Amino acid sequence: MKPRVALYALxxxxxxxxxxxxxxxxxxxxxxxIPRNVSIAGIDVSGLSYDDAMLTVQAxxxxxxxxxxxxxxxxxxFRLDPSSVSLEADEQxxxxxxxxxxxxxxxxxxxxxxxxGFSQSVDIPLPFTVDRSAxxxxxxxxxxxxxxxxxxxxxxxxxxxxxxxxxxxxxxxLEEETSAEIVFETLIDPNGREAxxxxxDSVPVVTNSDVDAAAAKVRRLINSDVTLTNDDIGFAMTFTxxxxxxAVYTEVNTDPVQIDVLLDEAVVADLLEPHRSEIELPPVxxxxxxxxxxxxxxxxxxxxxxxxxVSAVTAELMKAASGRxxxxxxxxxGDEPDFTTEEAEAFGPLGLVSKxxxxxxxxxxVHNIHLMADTVDGSVVMPGQIxxxxxxxxxxxxxxxxxxxxxxxxxxxxxxxxxxxxxxxVSQFSTTLYNAVFYGCYEDVEHKPHSLYFKKxxxxxxxxxxxxxxxxxxxxxxxxxVIIRATYTNSTITVLFYGNIGGxxxxxxxxxxxxxxxxxxxxxxxxxxxxxxxxxxxxxRIQSGINGFTQTVTRIIELPNGTTQRGKTWTWRYSTQDExxxxxxxxxTGEPVNxxxxxxxxxxxxxxxxKSELASAGFVIVRIEETTTDESKDGIVLAxxxxxxxxxxxxxxxxxxxxxxxxxxxxxxxxxTPAP
Numbered sequence: 114m115k116p117r118v119a120l121y122a123l124x125x126x127x128x129x130x131x132x133x134x135x136x137x138x139x140x141x142x143x144x145x146x147i148p149r150n151v152s153i154a155g156i157d158v159s160g161l162s163y164d165d166a167m168l169t170v171q172a173x174x175x176x177x178x179x180x181x182x183x184x185x186x187x188x189x190x191f192r193l194d195p196s197s198v199s200l201e202a203d204e205q206x207x208x209x210x211x212x213x214x215x216x217x218x219x220x221x222x223x224x225x226x227x228x229x230g231f232s233q234s235v236d237i238p239l240p241f242t243v244d245r246s247a248x249x250x251x252x253x254x255x256x257x258x259x260x261x262x263x264x265x266x267x268x269x270x271x272x273x274x275x276x277x278x279x280x281x282x283x284x285x286x287l288e289e290e291t292s293a294e295i296v297f298e299t300l301i302d303p304n305g306r307e308a309x310x311x312x313x314d315s316v317p318v319v320t321n322s323d324v325d326a327a328a329a330k331v332r333r334l335i336n337s338d339v340t341l342t343n344d345d346i347g348f349a350m351t352f353t354x355x356x357x358x359x360a361v362y363t364e365v366n367t368d369p370v371q372i373d374v375l376l377d378e379a380v381v382a383d384l385l386e387p388h389r390s391e392i393e394l395p396p397v398x399x400x401x402x403x404x405x406x407x408x409x410x411x412x413x414x415x416x417x418x419x420x421x422x423v424s425a426v427t428a429e430l431m432k433a434a435s436g437r438x439x440x441x442x443x444x445x446x447g448d449e450p451d452f453t454t455e456e457a458e459a460f461g462p463l464g465l466v467s468k469x470x471x472x473x474x475x476x477x478x479v480h481n482i483h484l485m486a487d488t489v490d491g492s493v494v495m496p497g498q499i500x501x502x503x504x505x506x507x508x509x510x511x512x513x514x515x516x517x518x519x520x521x522x523x524x525x526x527x528x529x530x531x532x533x534x535x536x537x538x539v540s541q542f543s544t545t546l547y548n549a550v551f552y553g554c555y556e557d558v559e560h561k562p563h564s565l566y567f568k569k570x571x572x573x574x575x576x577x578x579x580x581x582x583x584x585x586x587x588x589x590x591x592x593x594x595v596i597i598r599a600t601y602t603n604s605t606i607t608v609l610f611y612g613n614i615g616g617x618x619x620x621x622x623x624x625x626x627x628x629x630x631x632x633x634x635x636x637x638x639x640x641x642x643x644x645x646x647x648x649x650x651x652x653x654r655i656q657s658g659i660n661g662f663t664q665t666v667t668r669i670i671e672l673p674n675g676t677t678q679r680g681k682t683w684t685w686r687y688s689t690q691d692e693x694x695x696x697x698x699x700x701x702t703g704e705p706v707n708x709x710x711x712x713x714x715x716x717x718x719x720x721x722x723x724k725s726e727l728a729s730a731g732f733v734i735v736r737i738e739e740t741t742t743d744e745s746k747d748g749i750v751l752a753x754x755x756x757x758x759x760x761x762x763x764x765x766x767x768x769x770x771x772x773x774x775x776x777x778x779x780x781x782x783x784x785x786t787p788a789p
Contacts, residue, residue, distance in 0.1 A: 145162055146160050146161060146162055147159055147160065147161050147162075147166055147208075147211045147212055147214070148214050151211050151234070151235045151236075151237070152234065152235070152236045152237070153166070153169075153170055153173075153211055153238075153239055154170075154173065154207075154236070154237075154238060154239035155236060156169060156170065156173055158170070158208075158211055163208060166208045166211060166212075167204055167205070170202070170204040170207060170208060170239065171204055173239070173303075174202040174204060176303065177195060177200065177202075177301060177303060178195045178200055178201075179195070179196075180195070180303075180306060181193060181194050181195070181306070182195065182300055183306065183308075184255070184295075184296065184299070184307070184308055184309070184310055185308075185309045186256065186258075186259035186260070186287065186309075186310050186312060187260060187312055189258065189259040191251075191255050191258075191259075193251060193300075195300050197247065197251075198244050198247040198248050198251065198296075198300075199242075199243060199244040199247060200241060200242075200243050200300050200301075201241065201242050201243075202239050202240065202241050202242075203239070203240040203241075206240060207237050207238070207239045207240065211237050214235055239301075241297075241300075241301045243296075243297055243300065245293065248296050248297070249289065249293065251296070252287050252289060252293065252296075252310075255287070255310070256287045260284070260285050260286065260287075260312060262285055263284045263285060264282070264283060264285060264286045264314075264315035264317060265279070265281055265282045266281050266317045266319045266365040266372075267279055267280050267281035267282075267317065267321075267323070267324045267365070268324075268363050268365075268372070269327045269328045269363045269372065269374070270363075271331065271335065271358045274335070274354075274355060274358055276328050276332050276335075278325070278328050279324070280321050280324055281317035281319045281320070281321070281324065282317065283314075283315065283316050283317065284314075284315060285313065285314055285315060286312070286313065286315040287310055288310075288311045288312075288313050291310075292310040292311060295308050296308070296310075318365075318367050318370045319365055319370060319371070319372060320370075323370065323371055323372050324372060326371075327363055327371075327372035327373075327374050330374045330435070331361055331363070331374055333434070333435055334357055334358075334361055334374065334376075335355075335357050335361065335434075336354065338351050338352065338353050338354055338438065339351070339352045339357065339430060339433045339438050339439070339440070340352075340433075340438070340439050341426065341429055341439070341440050341441060341442035342439070342440075342441065342442055343441065343442040343443070343444060345416070346391075346392070346419055346444065348391050348392060348442060350388060350442060352384065352430060352434075356380075356384055357376070357430070357434055359380050360376040360377045360381055360384075360427075360430075361374065361375075361377075362376075363375065375431075376427050376431050378423050378424060378427050381423055381426060381427045381430065385421055385423060385426065389421055392419060392420075392421045392444060393419055393420055393421055393444075393447065394418055394447070395418050395447075395448065396415070396416060396417055396418035396447065396448045396450035396451070397415055397416040397450060398415055398450045398452040398453075399412055399452050399453055399454045399456065399457040400412070400413040400457075400493075401413075401457065401463065401493055401594060401596045401611075403463075403596045403598050403609070403611040405598055405600055405609060408464060408465040408609075408611070410462075410463040410464060410596065412454060412457045412458060415452060415454045415457070416450065417446045417447055417448070417450065418446075418447025418448040418450075419444040419445065419446070420444065420445040420447040421445070422443055422445035425443035425445070426442065426443060429441055429443055460592070460593045460594060460613070461593065461613065463594070463611055463613050464611060464613070465609060465611055466553045466554075466610045466612050466613070466614050467548075467549045467552040467553030467554075467609070467610045467619075468607065468609045468610070469545050469546075469548035469549045469552065469607070469608055470545065470605050470606065470607040471541055471544060471570070471606055472569060472604055473538075473541060473601070473603075473604055473606050474604070475538060477516040477517060477537070478538025478539075478541070479538070479603070480515075480516050481509070481515050481516060481537065481538045481539050482538055482541055482542045482601070482606050483606075484513070484514055484515060485502075485506055485509075485539045486542055486599035486600075486606060486608075487599070488506050489502065489505055489506065489542075489546070489597060490597070490598055490599040490600075491596070491597070491598065492505060492596075492597045493594050493595070493596055493597075494587075494589040494594065494595040494597070495589065496589055496590075496591060496594065497588070497589065497590075498588070498589055499586055499587070499588045499589075500586065500587055500588075500589070500595075500597075501585070501586045502543055502546070502578065502584060502585045502586075503578075503580055503581060503582075503584040503585075507580075508580045509539065509580060516537075517537060539578050540563065540575075540576065540578045541569075541606065542578075542599075542606055542608075543560075543576040543577070543578045543585045544570050544574075544575040544576050545606050545607070545608045546597070546599075546608045547560050547574065547575065547576040547585055548571065548574055548575075549597075549608045549609065550585075550587040550610075551574050551619065551621065551668060552619050552620070552621075553595075553610045553612075553614060554614050554617045554618070554619040554668075554670060555587050555589060555590060555595070555610070556587060556588040556589075556590040557587055557681070557683075558586040558587055559583075559584055559585065559586040560576040560583075560585050560586070560587075561576060561583040562575050563575060563687075564577075564687070564688050565687060565690050566659060566660075566661075566662070566687040567659075571621070571666075572623060572666065573623075573664050573665065573666040573683050573684075573685045574621060574666055574683075591613060592613070592615070593612045593613035594612055596611040596612065597609075597610060598611065615673065616673035617670055617672060617673065618670075618671040619669065619670055619671070620668075620669045620671070621666050621667070621668065621669070622666065622667045622668075622669050623665070623666050624664065624665040624666070624667075626662040626663065626664055627662065627663045627664075628661075628686070629662050630660060630661035630662065630689050631660050631689070632658030632659055632660055632690055632691055633658070633691050633692070634658065634691070634692040634693075634694060635691050635692070635693055635694070636652075636693075636694050636695075636696050636700065636701050636702075636703060637655070637693055637694070637696075637701065638695070638697075638698040638701050639653070639696060639698065641695075642655060642695050645695055647695060647697045648709075649697045649705060649709060649760065650700070651696070651697065652694050652695065652700075653694070654693070654694055654695075655693045655694070656690065656691065656692060656693035657690070657692060658689075658690060658691060658692030659689060660689060661686070661687050661688050661689035662686075662687055663684065663685070663687070664687065665682055665683065665684045665685075666682070666683050667680065667681070667683075668682075697709075707763065708760075710730055710760065710761060710762075710763065711758060711759070712753070712755055712756070712757055712758065712759050712760075712761055712767065713757060714753070714757035714758075715727075715753050716750050716751065716752060716753060717750065718749070718750055719748055719749060719750070720748050720749065720750055720769060721748070723753075723769055724736075724769070727767050727769075730763065731763035731764055732761070732763070732764070732767045733765070733767070734766075734767055734768075734769060735766050735767070735768040735769070736769055736771055737768060737769070737770045737771070738770075738772075738773045739751055739770050739771065739772055740772075740773055741772040741773065741774055741775070742774070742775060742776070742777050743772070743774070744776075746772035746774070747772055747774035748771060748772065748773075749772050750771060750772075751770045751771065751772050752769075752770040753767060753768065753769055754768040755767065
């Protein structure tokens with residue numbers, strides 16, 4: 114090919130590549146900017162970044178929002194602040210659309226759009242919104258102020274409990290739809306901030322008969338009180354005729370033509386508010402009810418929570434006020450219960466699983482046992498949960514009503530003087546409950562037998578209590594809930610477990626007692642015991658002796674198919690408790706040591722013999738003489754102190770009262786004078 118021909122052939126390609134190169138350079142430099150010849154609502158935003166374009170459009174929006182507009186009605190002017198009707202622009206959508214201009218299609222399409230941008234402009238509208246309700250309120254206000262003869266559709270009012278009728282009348286009014294559109298267009302036009310609103314003649318569509326019909330309905334509504342009732346939540350509320358009258362209002366409806374009689378929900382809400390706590394109730398979980406009399410387990414259904422429903426109450430109030438003056442009080446469904454009736458029913462039938470009874474002697478301990486039983490009674494242990502007496506009952510205190518009674522403290526039984534004694538005796542309740550656990554085949558998590566063995570409890574299958582420990586805990590290892598019931602008489606306590614253990618039965622197998630250890634008898638001084646006064650030779654048992662031994666018990670599990678399994682084996686060592694015998698201090702060693710001597714009676718014996726015996730016994734004699742005219746009592750002991758039978762220690766003084774004879778004086782001599 115000749116050079117000149119080749120040059121002509123390449124010329125069109127060069128002519129295309131030159132602007133294409135400029136296009137790519139231009140787009141690279143202008144990356145992230147709005148393309149050339151693009152405006153928003155007439156505002157040039159070409160070459161601006163997204164943020165700069167947003168600021169530019171927002172400034173334009175603020176200008177419109179802060180520039181009042183003037184509207185005339187019947188030659189009367191009204192100034193409108195755009196912010197009072199919430200004039201707002203959607204800047205983001207407009208800027209997004211501006212950024213997307215000339216970016217559609219592939220490279221070639223975008224090249225030709227770029228070329229067109231040098232001669233073709235794009236103006237993107239800026240969307241605005243306004244509060245139409247606020248605009249209507251402004252129009253109504255201007256209509257009232259500027260139209261001397263406004264058209265009126267009539268109304269029914271209640272003033273001081275009386276129904277007042279206002280009939281419709283012809284007149285003028287603003288053409289609402291056209292006026293509202295004029296207001297909107299004026300507010301978004303930066304160049305035209307004044308406009309005239311059209312006033313038209315108006316003939317009411319409502320008739321006097323429509324007003325009379327509405328008035329009759331209002332009179333029916335307010336002629337007496339209305340009561341709404343909800344039996345499910347146990348609530349009833351009476352709305353007085355005056356309260357209903359406060360809530361009544363009317364609205365004109367043109368399709369169909371009538372005056373609607375309504376109740377103001379805001380007024381009804383004010384009337385309901387003081388009763389919110391009675392109306393809005395929390396949800397109620399389903400509950401199991403185990404009847405001890407027949408061992409029947411039933412389900413008390415769950416209930417959703419309730420919420421106040423002003424709209425529904427207003428509707429029912431309107432219905433009842435128009436009719437029989439009574440009706441239902443509706444509530445809205447609130448929160449769902451945590452444990453529903455359906456969930457309870459899914460466990461299937463439940464029945465008596467185990468039961469155990471122990472005898473309850475005593476007074477304070479029986480009171481404590483009953484108090485703990487009342488607290489635990491009705492407890493429900495769900496599958497997998499652990500039940501703890503201490504968690505349910507808490508610490509036993511005088512403030513909770515618990516009394517002092519005997520408890521094992523430091524290995525011996527003490528009945529007073531320690532905080533441990535408050536609530537004494539409740540180990541009998543825990544033992545009774547533990548036997549229900551054992552024979553119910555439930556999992557033992559924590560229990561501790563007494564350190565001493567008491568014959569009233571089964572060996573090893575018993576549990577002592579303290580706070581915070583020892584505690585009694587068991588796990589519900591079944592697939593059904595356990596309902597714990599406790600019942601008592603004056604002399605017994607019974608614990609019953611209701612549930613479903615899958616047909617298993619549990620029994621106990623005890624081993625032989627081992628490592629037997631007999632208790633010892635020790636003598637203690639009676640002086641160390643309160644209200645105990647013993648003479649030498651007398652004794653009183655103040656603590657029974659208890660033998661010690663080691664015992665095991667194994668739980669035998671019988672399965673529904675008749676086979677048995679050996680379950681867990683528990684081993685426990687019971688300690689000894691010394692027998693304590695209280696004696697006079699001189700007898701503590703078992704042999705008399707300087708014991709007091711019981712004084713015999715010396716009254717009526719000679720002083721000399723009494724003196725001799727007492728002196729030989731180590732007593733100090735104190736002689737007191739008492740004159741006697743009875744010669745036979747001369748030198749005889751008339752009284753002694755201490756009295757006979759008294760125990761007196763050696764060296765003590767014994768006072769002897771001794772008679773001393775004194776002859777009585779002779780009788781007076783009588784002289785006889787002979788008669789004269």
